[in-house]
Amino acid sequence: MKILVTGAMGFIGTNFLKYMQAKYPDYEFVGIDNLSVEDSKNNLNCFNGYKNYKFVKEDITNEKNINKIFKKEKFDMVVNFAAEVAVDYSIENPNIFLKTNIIGTAILMNACLKYNVKRFHQISTDEVYGDLPVDSTLKFDENAILKPSNPYSASKAGADLLVLSYCRTYGLNATISRCTNNYGPHQSYRALIPLTIKNCMQNKTIPIFGDGKYVRDWIYVLDHIKAIDLILHQGSIGQIYNVSGNCKKNNLYVVNKIIRQMDKDKGLISFVKDRPGHDAMYSINSRKIEKELKWKREYSFEDGIAETIKWYVDKLE
Numbered sequence: 470m471k472i473l474v475t476g477a478m479g480f481i482g483t484n485f486l487k488y489m490q491a492k493y494p495d496y497e498f499v500g501i502d503n504l505s506v507e508d509s510k511n512n513l514n515c516f517n518g519y520k521n522y523k524f525v526k527e528d529i530t531n532e533k534n535i536n537k538i539f540k541k542e543k544f545d546m547v548v549n550f551a552a553e554v555a556v557d558y559s560i561e562n563p564n565i566f567l568k569t570n571i572i573g574t575a576i577l578m579n580a581c582l583k584y585n586v587k588r589f590h591q592i593s594t595d596e597v598y599g600d601l602p603v604d605s606t607l608k609f610d611e612n613a614i615l616k617p618s619n620p621y622s623a624s625k626a627g628a629d630l631l632v633l634s635y636c637r638t639y640g641l642n643a644t645i646s647r648c649t650n651n652y653g654p655h656q657s658y659r660a661l662i663p664l665t666i667k668n669c670m671q672n673k674t675i676p677i678f679g680d681g682k683y684v685r686d687w688i689y690v691l692d693h694i695k696a697i698d699l700i701l702h703q704g705s706i707g708q709i710y711n712v713s714g715n716c717k718k719n720n721l722y723v724v725n726k727i728i729r730q731m732d733k734d735k736g737l738i739s740f741v742k743d744r745p746g747h748d749a750m751y752s753i754n755s756r757k758i759e760k761e762l763k764w765k766r767e768y769s770f771e772d773g774i775a776e777t778i779k780w781y782v783d784k785l786e
């Protein structure tokens with residue numbers, strides 16, 4: 470089995486490759502990343518000495534080079550993590566999100582069809598469903614309408630629709646997973662949890678948008694990765710699977726928890742100007758993957774956050 474992993478040196482791609490290489494020593498992996506995210510370069514040397522892994526620095530929107538790689542490597546599966554993901558940057562510069570997240574996905578799927586790749590999996594997000602008020606008890610399932618609020622989530626929703634259209638029109642064997650907010654090792658310092666840990670260590674101000682009351686559903690990255698592994702091996706073609714952490718917490722709670730655990734002072738928190746159109750809360754259920762593929766979360770927020778703090782502290786000390 471030979472698997473192409475795009476966005477391989479990003480947060481979730483790196484964790485996915487580490488997990489899959491340990492679990493499937495007979496598989497071969499090729500990672501592609503354009504290393505546009507500065508922190509992704511730090512993940513490159515995690516794979517020194519791995520025999521069944523090859524890294525190619527490439528952009529998924531470079532159709533000519535992507536086709537060359539597909540022709541040479543003859544992949545069995547493609548897992549597409551590559552994306553522009555920073556919502557604030559998408560508000561300033563939406564075009565690059567359309568290019569990577571939609572055109573890039575189309576280029577990969579076209580190559581799958583051309584070079585007979587048996588399986589394509591698209592990594593998507595709960596953000597495609599749009600937000601709900603923080604006191605809502607609603608949870609979207611896979612049939613809910615898509616109502617993205619910013620160029621990032623709109624580009625991810627667009628890619629999802631394109632994947633479904635390739636299944637129907639061209640018979641591409643594809644699946645989609647839509648997961649909630651991941652946290653864990655190898656995440657960029659642009660994200661709330663790594664930034665909070667780093668700033669606690671350095672006694673620097675911790676910025677929080679607005680009043681800190683925005684709610685996200687947090688999942689430890691390994692629980693997400695185990696869901697992807699199940700979908701790749703047992704998922705049904707043409708299906709979408711929601712993956713929820715079932716752990717809704719507001720940003721202020723998350724930051725305070727890290728501050729307490731690291732024995733720091735709440736005075737480090739600084740409330741900063743909100744982003745336009747900020748989503749209040751995302752909310753999905755993952756009954757389908759739990760029932761059909763017997764997926765279960767293994768990490769509590771307490772255990773996941775403790776592991777995450779330990780990983781960053783060891784790395785930064």
Ligand SMILES: NC(=O)c1ccc[n+]([C@@H]2O[C@H](COP(=O)([O-])OP(=O)(O)OC[C@H]3O[C@@H](n4cnc5c(N)ncnc54)[C@H](O)[C@@H]3O)[C@@H](O)[C@H]2O)c1
Binds near residue numbers: 481502528573
């Ligand atoms: N982090 C989360 O909470 C979360 C939740 C749900 C879904 N997702 C999805 O998971 C995927 C990975 O997200 P992440 O958090 O690991 O982000 P990340 O930014 O850490 O990783 C994305 C990687 O893709 C690379 N990349 C960007 N544009 C590229 C291009 N044109 N060609 C090749 N590589 C390119 C970047 O350099 C980066 O290494 C994304 O598709 C994202 O939408 C993330």
